[in-house]
Amino acid sequence: MTAGLPLFVYGTLRPGEINHDLFLRGRTAAEEPARLPDALLYDGPGFPYAVQHAGSEIVGELVTPAxxxxxxxxAELDRLEDYYGPDRPRNVYDRVRREAVRPDGTLTTAWVYLAAPLLARRLRATGVEIPGGDWLRR
Structure with missing residues (x-):
């Protein structure tokens, strides 16, 4: 079941960032720190991109919408992230189900926006990795 999944956010949707205020403030039931295993974070102009990468992890928040x-x-976040549906060539990000890790070590399935395949290849080849995988500490 995918309805009701929390979202793992790692960049401008994190608390204190511009898109958190614009999209999430007052619309969440819960927010807690979390980590996303097997992912790397790259710096984009003004926002980050996460890509799959075994053995690394990124820092973010697990957000449960009201x-x-x-x-x-x-739907609003899909538009923000230029996600048009599964395997669409115009996607900038793909919204995928991944296991996030809560502070107590438990796993939970969440939606996360990862760089779409063509962009992910370019980032792996020429992108600037964010050390420690934490957008807020870049």
Whole structure:
């Protein structure tokens, strides 16, 4: 089941960042620190990109949207992240299900926006990695 999954956010949607205020403030039921295993974070102009990468992890938050805001919020975030649906060539990010790690070590399935395949290849070849995988400490 995918409805109601929390979101793992790692960049401008994190608390204190511009898109958190614009999209998430007042529309969440819970927010907690979390980590995303097997991912690397790259610096884009003004925002980050996460890509799959075994053995690395990135830092972020697990955000649970308020139930009444879930569908509209997910649609708004898909537009923000230029996600048009699974395997669409215009995607900048792909929204995928991944296991995130809560502070107590438990795993939870969450939506996360990862760089789409063509962009991910370019980032791996020429991108600037964010050391420690934490956008807020770049």
């Amino acid at each position: 139930p009444e805001a879930y569908e509209s919020l997910l």
